[in-house]
Amino acid sequence: MKNLYFVVLLLCATAGFAMPIASSARSMVPSEVQQLIGVDYRALKDSPTAQALKAQVLPDNLKEFETALKGIGIDADHDLDQLDFASFRTEKKGIQTIGVAQGSFSAKAVLKKLRLKKIAATKYGTTSIYPMDNGLVMTFLDDNTLAFGTEASLHSALDTRDGKRPSLDSNSVMTDQMSAVDGSSLWSILDQQGTQAMMFSVMGDAAAKIGDYEGVKKRILASRYTLNFESGVNFDLSVLTSDSMTAATLSTVFKGVMLYKKLNASPIEKTAIDATTVDSDSSNLQVHFKSDDQKFQSLIHSPLFAAISH
Numbered sequence: 001m002k003n004l005y006f007v008v009l010l011l012c013a014t015a016g017f018a019m020p021i022a023s024s025a026r027s028m029v030p031s032e033v034q035q036l037i038g039v040d041y042r043a044l045k046d047s048p049t050a051q052a053l054k055a056q057v058l059p060d061n062l063k064e065f066e067t068a069l070k071g072i073g074i075d076a077d078h079d080l081d082q083l084d085f086a087s088f089r090t091e092k093k094g095i096q097t098i099g100v101a102q103g104s105f106s107a108k109a110v111l112k113k114l115r116l117k118k119i120a121a122t123k124y125g126t127t128s129i130y131p132m133d134n135g136l137v138m139t140f141l142d143d144n145t146l147a148f149g150t151e152a153s154l155h156s157a158l159d160t161r162d163g164k165r166p167s168l169d170s171n172s173v174m175t176d177q178m179s180a181v182d183g184s185s186l187w188s189i190l191d192q193q194g195t196q197a198m199m200f201s202v203m204g205d206a207a208a209k210i211g212d213y214e215g216v217k218k219r220i221l222a223s224r225y226t227l228n229f230e231s232g233v234n235f236d237l238s239v240l241t242s243d244s245m246t247a248a249t250l251s252t253v254f255k256g257v258m259l260y261k262k263l264n265a266s267p268i269e270k271t272a273i274d275a276t277t278v279d280s281d282s283s284n285l286q287v288h289f290k291s292d293d294q295k296f297q298s299l300i301h302s303p304l305f306a307a308i309s310h
Contacts (some may be wrong), residue, residue, distance in 0.1 A: 021082075021084050022082065022084070022100065022102055024100065024147075025102075025145075025147075028086070028100065028157035028160055028161045029086045029160065030086075030156060030160045030165055030166065030167065031166035031167055031171040033088045033168055033174055033191060034194045035085075035086070035189065035191070036086050036174070036189050037086075037186075037187070037188040038082070038182065038187050038188070039082065039084070039085075041081060048293070049296055049297055050229050064134045064136070065099055067133055068132040068134050068136045068148065069132075071133035072138070073109070073110055074103070074110065079105045080102070081102050082102040090156060096149070096152060096156055097150075097153055098148065100141070100145065100147045101148070105144065107140040110146075114130055124158060137150070173192075174189055174222065177240065181226050186228060187226045189222065189223070189224045190224070195220055195221070195222055195239060199220060199250070202254075203257050216246060216249060219241050219242040220241055220246070220250070221240045221241060222239075222240045224240075225237040232290060232291055233289070234289070234290050235287075235290075236286075236287070236288050236289075237285075237287040238284050238286055239284060239287075241283050241285065243283055244280065244283055247281070247282065251279055251286075254278045254285065258273050261273060268299055271295060272291060272299050275290055275291050276288070
């Protein structure tokens with residue numbers, strides 16, 4: 001998925017009614033997970049800032065997911081309570097992505113519409129799989145929960161659920177990251193390779209100035225982050241490293257990158273940079289950003305934000 005590390009900033013939620021990942025969704029995530037995202041959709045329409053962010057930077061892949069759901073009669077803005085995305089690595093087919101949606105929709109009502117359209121199911125083992133728009137397919141896990149993705153990715157997820165391949169619970173690094181954020185209104189965890197790519201992209205040319213950067217990169221292990229709009233905008237990122245020295249090094253470089261970007265930043269961008277704090281805590285790099293709604297809505301239309309989000 002395009003700019004996978006930034007998807008956490010592409011959907012929006014407010015704190016208060018946060019839901020942990022459903023057990024049915026968790027059981028379908030392979031141990032080779034690259035990124036897992038949990039979104040509480042129930043608060044989307046309550047935040048103008050969240051809606052503005054979504055409209056500005058929602059990538060084509062996620063638009064396709066919402067369009068596919070609409071094609072079977074599910075309106076993401078009104079019918080969804082929780083949406084979980086899992087991107088995982090496969091040996092032969094690269095990165096695959098599945099979504100698990102929970103909400104006020106009914107399997108019986110959706111399947112009735114599909115029958116009226118003469119859309120028939122195919123079988124994968126004992127599971128009935130139905131076509132959606134944009135080349136996606138889906139299956140119901142219960143009356144109010146469905147899983148969807150490409151045919152190959154959904155098959156992989158079903159194999160995981162049925163015990164034919166290792167699941168998320170066998171990946172201790174990622175389950176530890178998830179335990180720290182699961183239940184937040186919007187959260188994401190990212191594996192080692194994805195986190196390394198994220199950090200390199202964020203630091204840009206500064207990464208090349210770190211002595212033995214390849215060695216430092218290997219000691220970046222995983223990351224997690226949350227975003228909420230309960231009182232302004234709050235973004236928290238924690239990058240897990242192998243030791244405190246690596247975390248401190250990354251913190252120093254990150255601060256240098258911020259100062260460099262500030263040199264050519266607009267007034268609103270400078271305000272945003274000043275609102276970002278960077279530090280290290282034991283083996284973790286910690287990044288925190290806080291802004292009020294008005295300033296943040298101005299920021300998302302700035303060149304700096306466009307460069308970061310694309």
